[in-house]
Amino acid sequence: MATSKVENGVNVDALLGAREALSKAPQAAKFQWRATCKWINGTHSRSTVEGFYGLGEEHKHKTEFSFDADHPEIFASEDKGATPVELVLAGLASCLTAGIASVAQLREIQLRSVSATLEGGMDIQGILGMDSEVRNGFEGIKVTYDIDADASPDDIKALVAQSQKRSAVYDIITNPTNVTVEVK
Amino acid sequence: MGSGRMATPATRSTTTVVIGAGHAGLAMSWWLAQRSIEHVLLERGEVANSWSSERWDSLRLLTPNWQSRLPGYGYEGEQPDAFRTMAQTVAFIQRYAELIAAPVKTHTKVTLVRRSGSGYEVATEQGNWRCRTLVLASGACNIAQVPALAQGLPSAISTLTAMQYRNADQLQSGGVLVVGASASGTQIAEEIQRSGRPVTLAVGEHVRVPRVYRGKDIQWWMDAAGVLDERYDEVDDIVRARNVPSLQLAGSPERRTLDLNALTRMGVKLIGRLAAIHEGKAQFSGSLRNQCALADLKMNRLLDTIDQWASENGLDDKVSAPQRFEPTAVEASPPLAIDLTRGEIKTIIWASGFRPDYSWLEVPVLDRKGRVRHDGGVVVDAPGMYLMGMPFLRRRKSSLIDGAGDDARDLSAHLASYLSHQGRDAVVSRAHSRGIPTSP
Numbered sequence: 140m141a142t143s144k145v146e147n148g149v150n151v152d153a154l155l156g157a158r159e160a161l162s163k164a165p166q167a168a169k170f171q172w173r174a175t176c177k178w179i180n181g182t183h184s185r186s187t188v189e190g191f192y193g194l195g196e197e198h199k200h201k202t203e204f205s206f207d208a209d210h211p212e213i214f215a216s217e218d219k220g221a222t223p224v225e226l227v228l229a230g231l232a233s234c235l236t237a238g239i240a241s242v243a244q245l246r247e248i249q250l251r252s253v254s255a256t257l258e259g260g261m262d263i264q265g266i267l268g269m270d271s272e273v274r275n276g277f278e279g280i281k282v283t284y285d286i287d288a289d290a291s292p293d294d295i296k297a298l299v300a301q302s303q304k305r306s307a308v309y310d311i312i313t314n315p316t317n318v319t320v321e322v323k
Numbered sequence: 324m325g326s327g328r329m330a331t332p333a334t335r336s337t338t339t340v341v342i343g344a345g346h347a348g349l350a351m352s353w354w355l356a357q358r359s360i361e362h363v364l365l366e367r368g369e370v371a372n373s374w375s376s377e378r379w380d381s382l383r384l385l386t387p388n389w390q391s392r393l394p395g396y397g398y399e400g401e402q403p404d405a406f407r408t409m410a411q412t413v414a415f416i417q418r419y420a421e422l423i424a425a426p427v428k429t430h431t432k433v434t435l436v437r438r439s440g441s442g443y444e445v446a447t448e449q450g451n452w453r454c455r456t457l458v459l460a461s462g463a464c465n466i467a468q469v470p471a472l473a474q475g476l477p478s479a480i481s482t483l484t485a486m487q488y489r490n491a492d493q494l495q496s497g498g499v500l501v502v503g504a505s506a507s508g509t510q511i512a513e514e515i516q517r518s519g520r521p522v523t524l525a526v527g528e529h530v531r532v533p534r535v536y537r538g539k540d541i542q543w544w545m546d547a548a549g550v551l552d553e554r555y556d557e558v559d560d561i562v563r564a565r566n567v568p569s570l571q572l573a574g575s576p577e578r579r580t581l582d583l584n585a586l587t588r589m590g591v592k593l594i595g596r597l598a599a600i601h602e603g604k605a606q607f608s609g610s611l612r613n614q615c616a617l618a619d620l621k622m623n624r625l626l627d628t629i630d631q632w633a634s635e636n637g638l639d640d641k642v643s644a645p646q647r648f649e650p651t652a653v654e655a656s657p658p659l660a661i662d663l664t665r666g667e668i669k670t671i672i673w674a675s676g677f678r679p680d681y682s683w684l685e686v687p688v689l690d691r692k693g694r695v696r697h698d699g700g701v702v703v704d705a706p707g708m709y710l711m712g713m714p715f716l717r718r719r720k721s722s723l724i725d726g727a728g729d730d731a732r733d734l735s736a737h738l739a740s741y742l743s744h745q746g747r748d749a750v751v752s753r754a755h756s757r758g759i760p761t762s763p
Binding site: 165278279293296297300301303304309310312313314315 | 623
């Protein structure tokens, strides 16, 4: 988009170029994302991410990132980090928001501000094992976007809808995934 | 194959073999005849075979009568806006075959196609053909796609594909899960729900349109406004355009709109895309709301295009006023799972799409997804081979009967030019060291 005046900080040419290149070498599209986690004390743990695999080789983030997780004091914890379920909400929000910026760039829509509020309802009878009919996870997640952009309300809705369609975390949350947990 | 078959008919030669004598093959035949190119159409059954044997009983064409135009042939009846039954569709196509005296060999199933010299050899159950050019017109919908997860179904559940479904009397009483909400799935869901069997419809990506808009058929608008003539080399993302599901349309005598809201009003329950079957439970995606939002927004963009075209062409006071339809209603928390062992669902209908059958094609022209690699119907890896009748082959209307004529005109021109170049360059090799065995 050399002629585009729209600047959302997304390099669409690079993304489209990658898509074109990967269509000729679909094997390179296989990625593996990783995280490690260490228990610290109580319900407090620290996860780190650094290395990942993709485009046929190992990669590293520019720096290692770490995320503390804990539970609040009303759970008799020390509240040294976000709850894991809040990290899930954060992951969903970041994924959808990145998608909105990318789709907006592709559609030549200038964004001025994008903010999202996420709410995940949960009945903790599930995790406390009080009622087997109550699931552990969210009953539902509500995401509310507030977007200021050079576009009609319907075009903004279409951005948000398309971003859900292409979001990894949205897919992870809305569809089942096989999870294998082993002990060394 | 029968070892008792003694005589192998001699290999016959022609310039062009067209595989399939449906509307696409016949349109190509008309153009080949115009260009004086000798050809033959090889048809596994009768003319218009899929229409006569692979569709459910009540199906009508999704396009109005006036819109089924084939080269030198159109609708002259009294009901241009009505929709043909399958019997009428078959009669219409067979009449065309007779009218143009198409050289069709019926009951001649192709078993193998391979390269031979600078042309192709085509083995059939009725002997072999050799040709310089080949047209694949065997259809886009030969095989009903059933997702791999179907293997995990409890054995008590009966299943049918949209291709096997004929009418609701085939089904036991009790609940039915229809998987897929495009043209086939929505029509079948409606019919089964009306039969008294409660239907749950699993909805993934779909394309919502009203049957009638501002007093005219949606196909009339798309035709008039040039939407159907949009070319494959003009759209932003042709791969995407070729994979768009069929429009949610039905061809009822009342010209009813059959969208998800209409189905909901009838009592059909909407549920997310079928995502997995795990320990007897069917699990559904939580994406239903967004799938519906995408379809509503896409429909409104089409209606915007139509309204703009109508204004620009002075139609605003000749047709009724613009209108926008209710957004698709989705219940607050659609269920995410159904226990298939509880008896609530007795039957599953797979309306999850179709794909072509190329099991007989031994020329390496398929991509890793099993699709023929082609550039607007010109097969990329096989000089002299052409493809017809695929979604967005050359134009948005390529999948319609109405699209076959223009595509056949373009591709027959390319084919004729190929033949004239080939004729200049090469003496067509006559001796082939290896023929195709009749019993592969």
